[in-house]
Amino acid sequence: MSTVILLLVTGLGLGALYFLVASGLSLIYGLMHVLNFAHGVFLTIGAFLGWEVGRRVSDGTWGGLLLSMLVGVVVGAIVAALTEYLLIRRLYERHIEQVLVTVGLALAGVALMEGIWGTDPIYTAKPAWLTETTEILGARIPNDRFLLIGIAVLVLLGIVLFLRGTRYGLIIRAGVENRHMVTALGIDVRRSFTLVFAIGGAAAGLGGVLASVYYGYVSAHLGSSLLIFAFIVTVIGGLGSLAGAAIASVLVAVLQQFANFYLGGTGDLAVVLALAAVLLIRPSGLMGKAAA
Amino acid sequence: MSEPILAVSGLHARIAGQQVVEDVSFTVPSSGVTALLGRNGVGKTSTIKAVLGLIDRTGDVRLAGDRVDRLPTHRIVQRGVGYVPEDREVFAGLTVAENLRLAERDAEPRRELVERLFPDLVQRKAQRAGTLSGGQQQMVSLARALLNDNRVLLVDEPTKGLAPKIVGEVAEALEAVADTVPILLVEQNLHVVRQLATDVVVLSGGRVVHTGGAAEFLDDDDLVHRLLGVHGDHAESDASEGAPAPEASATTDTTTEEGRA
Amino acid sequence: MTTTNRRRIAWIAGSAAIIVLAAILPLLAIEIPGVFPGPTYTPGTLQLLAYAMLIAALALSYRLLFGLAGMLSFGHALFFAAGAYGLGVVLEWFAPSELPSEVVFIGAILITLVFGIVLSLTVGSLALRVGGISFAMVTLAFAQAGSVLIRRNPGGATGGEEGLALDITHVPEGFIGVMNTRNLYWFALGVLVFVYLVVLWVERSRAGHVAAAGRENELRVRVLGVRPYPVKLLVFTVAGALAAVAGMGYLLLQSGAAPRVATADFTLTLLVIVVLGGVGYRWGAIIGGLIYTLLDQRLTALAGSEAIAALPDVLRIPLSEPLFILGTLFILVVMFLPGGIAGIPQRLRTHRRSTALESKETVDA
Ligand SMILES: Nc1ncnc2c1ncn2[C@@H]1O[C@H](COP(=O)(O)OP(=O)(O)OP(=O)(O)O)[C@@H](O)[C@H]1O
Ligand SMILES: [Mg+2]
Numbered sequence: 001m002s003t004v005i006l007l008l009v010t011g012l013g014l015g016a017l018y019f020l021v022a023s024g025l026s027l028i029y030g031l032m033h034v035l036n037f038a039h040g041v042f043l044t045i046g047a048f049l050g051w052e053v054g055r056r057v058s059d060g061t062w063g064g065l066l067l068s069m070l071v072g073v074v075v076g077a078i079v080a081a082l083t084e085y086l087l088i089r090r091l092y093e094r095h096i097e098q099v100l101v102t103v104g105l106a107l108a109g110v111a112l113m114e115g116i117w118g119t120d121p122i123y124t125a126k127p128a129w130l131t132e133t134t135e136i137l138g139a140r141i142p143n144d145r146f147l148l149i150g151i152a153v154l155v156l157l158g159i160v161l162f163l164r165g166t167r168y169g170l171i172i173r174a175g176v177e178n179r180h181m182v183t184a185l186g187i188d189v190r191r192s193f194t195l196v197f198a199i200g201g202a203a204a205g206l207g208g209v210l211a212s213v214y215y216g217y218v219s220a221h222l223g224s225s226l227l228i229f230a231f232i233v234t235v236i237g238g239l240g241s242l243a244g245a246a247i248a249s250v251l252v253a254v255l256q257q258f259a260n261f262y263l264g265g266t267g268d269l270a271v272v273l274a275l276a277a278v279l280l281i282r283p284s285g286l287m288g289k290a291a292a
Numbered sequence: 293m294s295e296p297i298l299a300v301s302g303l304h305a306r307i308a309g310q311q312v313v314e315d316v317s318f319t320v321p322s323s324g325v326t327a328l329l330g331r332n333g334v335g336k337t338s339t340i341k342a343v344l345g346l347i348d349r350t351g352d353v354r355l356a357g358d359r360v361d362r363l364p365t366h367r368i369v370q371r372g373v374g375y376v377p378e379d380r381e382v383f384a385g386l387t388v389a390e391n392l393r394l395a396e397r398d399a400e401p402r403r404e405l406v407e408r409l410f411p412d413l414v415q416r417k418a419q420r421a422g423t424l425s426g427g428q429q430q431m432v433s434l435a436r437a438l439l440n441d442n443r444v445l446l447v448d449e450p451t452k453g454l455a456p457k458i459v460g461e462v463a464e465a466l467e468a469v470a471d472t473v474p475i476l477l478v479e480q481n482l483h484v485v486r487q488l489a490t491d492v493v494v495l496s497g498g499r500v501v502h503t504g505g506a507a508e509f510l511d512d513d514d515l516v517h518r519l520l521g522v523h524g525d526h527a528e529s530d531a532s533e534g535a536p537a538p539e540a541s542a543t544t545d546t547t548t549e550e551g552r553a
Numbered sequence: 554m555t556t557t558n559r560r561r562i563a564w565i566a567g568s569a570a571i572i573v574l575a576a577i578l579p580l581l582a583i584e585i586p587g588v589f590p591g592p593t594y595t596p597g598t599l600q601l602l603a604y605a606m607l608i609a610a611l612a613l614s615y616r617l618l619f620g621l622a623g624m625l626s627f628g629h630a631l632f633f634a635a636g637a638y639g640l641g642v643v644l645e646w647f648a649p650s651e652l653p654s655e656v657v658f659i660g661a662i663l664i665t666l667v668f669g670i671v672l673s674l675t676v677g678s679l680a681l682r683v684g685g686i687s688f689a690m691v692t693l694a695f696a697q698a699g700s701v702l703i704r705r706n707p708g709g710a711t712g713g714e715e716g717l718a719l720d721i722t723h724v725p726e727g728f729i730g731v732m733n734t735r736n737l738y739w740f741a742l743g744v745l746v747f748v749y750l751v752v753l754w755v756e757r758s759r760a761g762h763v764a765a766a767g768r769e770n771e772l773r774v775r776v777l778g779v780r781p782y783p784v785k786l787l788v789f790t791v792a793g794a795l796a797a798v799a800g801m802g803y804l805l806l807q808s809g810a811a812p813r814v815a816t817a818d819f820t821l822t823l824l825v826i827v828v829l830g831g832v833g834y835r836w837g838a839i840i841g842g843l844i845y846t847l848l849d850q851r852l853t854a855l856a857g858s859e860a861i862a863a864l865p866d867v868l869r870i871p872l873s874e875p876l877f878i879l880g881t882l883f884i885l886v887v888m889f890l891p892g893g894i895a896g897i898p899q900r901l902r903t904h905r906r907s908t909a910l911e912s913k914e915t916v917d918a
Binding site for chain 3: 029033035087090096097099101103104105106107108110115224228231235265268269276279280
């Protein structure tokens, strides 16, 4: 029983990370039909700069961590918005080229960060409480899982409030459904493209800082490895669906944890098989639009 | 008559590499309803989309004398063009109220007008547009265009697939607003055309093959039959319901028209 | 008639000349400082050129998928890895065998080829049930599964992170050792020519025309009464099999296989190569493969040079990362040079002519 609970909560924690990456990917794809390979770069740069600032001000304390998260959010948002504004926008409506540019940016970005921070992981310090465990129904659960879950829930709530409660949110929701009709109502939908990139980048940057808490290190490849799973999550959840991304994040991460523990470390394979199965049974994903 | 509100000349457009609008020229007068007619697939919808810049196009399009063919869609619309697309295109996941709120461009949108014309929608404000009936969705779509003070409306088959009673309601609503704003109307139902239209523009194979007054056109049974493949509205009452012309005859028709041109 | 004939003869003569030139390269002592690490007869240069040719062959097979048929696959590395690891594993299995070495070697190649074909047929038949970006994701997922499997080192077969060393028991002697790099070079050239001919054959076939038409407009293909699925599957399978062939060449050339060649990043590299070279052109994939590999190698050498080490950090760090330079170059090509490198002559020509007459749309078939 205690093992099941540990696996569940750890899965939720990992799912929280996936969600922070997948939410932006899904919104960006839903609105702009761009599969953003550069999303991992937003995460990694957020993690590195967050760590650099946090450790200088107050290493291994709550204050330092909060500052890191703030920096991660801001850096992720800025880098993402610049990416949209300087690169993606110029290739308006040319989706293949847009994807190719994000691929190039991913390659160049990771290489640049390797050049700056080296290829080896850099171990990070965190507040003492996060290194301890809490016992729930006999399971000793690392406390950082709670932090991840809590923040992912807050981010989910924040994005939902934004989408439901503001005019830009309304435009984005409508645009995900039918972008052309939004322009035909006299709305410059491109402005919301930058915004969606910024939101996705902010979530990814925050995810980067949290990933460094979860794994205990920062590295130039932090983003790339999470990105593949985030892609899978996005597709399983249904491209463009925030709720789908949230549900699929949890499903994928929990499945991964259980398969790793009970089926001899086959978590990654189980996820891949789940993706193939979902796509073949329901090509639009769990909560995707019917049309491709 | 004064300057036309919309003047299109030499308009060309392609979809997926295929020429769907070829050298189309026509004008929409500054008052009344101009009906854009033609058989299925002749390019009526494409013409409207090309005017709005929703598909790639070349040519000269003027709104009240100003060229708009280089502008992106949202700028054209902001200059006072209301668009009611074919198949309504409401945002299915958004509520009725959200659909309408999204469409509001003016500082003082005309909510009372819309509520008076479509009282049904008032009660359904919180309902998701996707769960509405076809007629109600059409009302949302019309309401989105009527909320703003437009200089011209482009309305694409507003009665398509609707029950006869609803067709009447939609036509009445359009008749009511036609007094205040000129309309370019694509419509297969010739009763509705007769009720509303002052002028007609007829397309075939992506080209204009006839322009003129609505009444004279509709009274010329032979011409109507030849260009639209149906008999005039007084001859056959429901010829326009759903499936107008057999596809096969459309090509022969095009060639005769081209021979004439 | 005569002009097309003459053009064809010129084309064949030109191709033959290039192949002959490539073939006698190991006998010459051409030195291009900054491009080759040494004279063309030295093993180091031959090794690099052979590797570049295999990458070019692989890129050609990827172009068949992406450029001809418009299928954006993120899993092509899987089939390359299947060739490399497949041949390596089969050779290891048969190492104790008493059969003549030639039989084992040829047999192992055939077995691996069949494995590559079956694998791409399986993955293709599943992935092609969905379209567009979902297709890309399914291929990515399968490749990721392959990559994970290889790193897991099941039964010690793949060597995990360390990679797989070639078991040379039954490998012909002419393919072993630095002294024989020349033979491997010729072998790689043979692989490239073979892959090119197969790609040419597929593109000129009816299936190739249907696949190309489907890239532009799937609807039109359906209207013609052709079901796109079997044609796409055929192209997918051929591309996968050719990738496996290139993978086998890679195993022999490198005397082993590294898990890197199964990763999604490796497929992305192929995408970069094909686009860099020019998606619309067959030889764009070859040019792209050669230039990319040489650049990658030379930039790595440059990164370690003293000239770079002396630079201030803002210049030194970016310049010492080959992938940074290549990624940036790639972005620039996508944004400003849509036809890729192979498209440059065409662009110059139409540029010059564009004032005279409207450029007629040339669609690469
Ligand atoms: N997305 C598309 N892809 C390919 N061809 C298209 C597409 N949309 C329209 N077409 C073609 O363009 C031509 C004109 O279509 P359009 O919708 O403008 O005609 P229409 O007159 O509005 O027809 P209808 O009466 O059916 O509404 C048709 O032959 C159609 O087949
Ligand atoms: Mg239409």
